[in-house]
Amino acid sequence: MDFEELAATLKALADLTRLKIIALLQTRDCCVCELVPIFKISQPAVSKHMSRLKTSGLVKETRKGMWVFYSLNRDRLEELGISLTNLPDLSEELRQLEQQGLLVQCD
Template identity: 50%
Template sequence: MRLELGWEELAECNKAMGDPSRLRMLALLKTEDLCVCELVEILGMSQPAVSQHMRKLKNAQLVKERRRGQWVIYSLDGERLPYFQSVVDHLPDLSDEIRALKTSGKKVLCDKR
């Protein structure tokens, strides 16, 4: 399903993808859904900084969130942007960074219920 975007919405989506940190977050989410604490660990950024970036991606409807207790889990969205999947497909594979998080035992922090 293709949705029509206005100029302002299209500009907001592109602006959200115009930051290297946010592109890296999208590349990580391409591999699997992650919570803020996992993104903090992988990116070496503060929790408020990660949350601010994720808020911009969410406002542009490029990611969506779901809550699991106190955790906020993010996943890719972007279905309203016709070329979003193509952009995501061309992002680098950062699965090694997620594997390193799992190996260090820090991936399980948000998986506890």
């Protein structure tokens, strides 16, 4: 994941409710109407959270009759963890800036 995508994915996860939703989805798939009483927020609020998680790729949806079941995209979550501990190496960019004299010297 590049920086942009990583930041976007982290933002999707950087919310207490969404974090707990992700944890819940580790146990089993859930539909919106199940999450409403658990988190005690309105149905539209849950819907928006799920929409955000879906956009970030952390969650997938499956329509099942009237319901929309959301499931965790485990690969994506793992990918995020890996990206976090393997952030792009900026040493080359830093070296170039130094060469161009665009860096301040602190010593």
